[in-house]
Amino acid sequence: MLKIENLYAGYNEVTVLNDINLNIPMGHTISIVGVNAAGKSTLVNTICGLVQPKSGKLLFKDRDISKLKPYERTRMGIVQVPEGRKLFPDLTVKENLLVASTFSKAKKERHSRIDYVFNLFPRLKERESQIASTMSGGEQQMLAIGRALMCSPELLILDEPSLGLAPIIVSQIFDVIRELKKQGLTVLLIEQNVRHALQICDYGYVIEHGRIALEGEGQALIDNPKTKEAYLGR
Template sequence: MLLELQNIVAGYGSIMALKGISLSVPEGSIVSLIGANGAGKSTTMKTIMGLVSPRDGEIRFKGEPLAGTKPYQVVHEGISLVPEGRQILQNMSVEENLYLGAYQRSDKEGIAADLKKVYDRFPRLEERKKQFGGTLSGGEQQMLAIGRAVMARPELLLLDEPSMGLAPIVVQEIFDVIKDINGSGTTILLVEQNAKKALQIADYAYVMETGHIVLQGKASEVAANPQVTAAYLGGKK
């Protein structure tokens, strides 16, 4: 198993956002984590990345303990995060943002090759490579955030709400890219409010409610669950 969370308790101050969650991400898969606002999805991502310290439980990556590791060390271990809200550097150019994703690497030829792959995947970024990140559209900023994350050559890519605030045509493009990145060998953990899209591309899915995992299974089975359909897919019970 590439990533395992066992009974993770985590939160902010006295508020526990995660109340003993367990989940697994097999190598080569796309695993989706769906749920309403405030369910604890983003806290899960931040806890994996070391941005929030767990109060209890265990995180293992490639069989090794990860809890307590600093965020920059987590990146070095092979995990990258595309954060909610993109969080690109507005006053740096597109290309500078991308190079920043590779800041821990020293293989110049490999970095150049990966930069070309990002531009091949996102031609609009190459067209705008000298522009400041803050001048890009929302969709282009999301492409930049994904491009920046893959420049670290992660084994596991965490995506936190990649479709938030984007036009439907751009949403489809982003999900096509997620499938492409996975097809190239990168394992993906996807947090997404657009449950329908997330379940369409995922192999396995977890449903979170108020800090608990309340349902899990193959993505197709979760999508067919009447409770999930009613709560997240716009259907009826």
């Protein structure tokens, strides 16, 4: 679904990503893991159009999207759940969801999608009239994922979904990702929580200093001595 070839990207004169090559097949869950400042969020923002590549190709369903604007990529089906959630804090749960479905394709599916989101997150249904800023961190993360799903994504990008959440809530969020995977949605998961991310994925990439340092099937990376030493504490 998404193929990245020889990608270099960064900010102004600073190059953050160096010669990135990766593939995201349709229906697969792909994890990109690494420490803070490794280049993970820059990669996400380049895929979504918030950072322009210096060179290389971004191919979505065989179409070069390197020069498309962020909203054009969203309408094609590339939808991000951003790090830090970035909800509309003064809107209710339902209003946050509806705001995400204003372009034509999503608007046509609005009623079925909101039912789908409420079935996936029953807690959001219970709180549909609650102001987003008054919710717990875990509830806000559920809302952020639900808002993205309102766009009828073909590729869902989750940028650090476990950040700042209690362990029990992290487990719930990963249960939801497993359910999305089971339903066949293509997912790109960006995580500092290396073990969780590699346990859930079909294939993983370890990024270090803006380069792909390791790649392979999730369990193979967990078993790799380099991954264990650098990220898993043993």
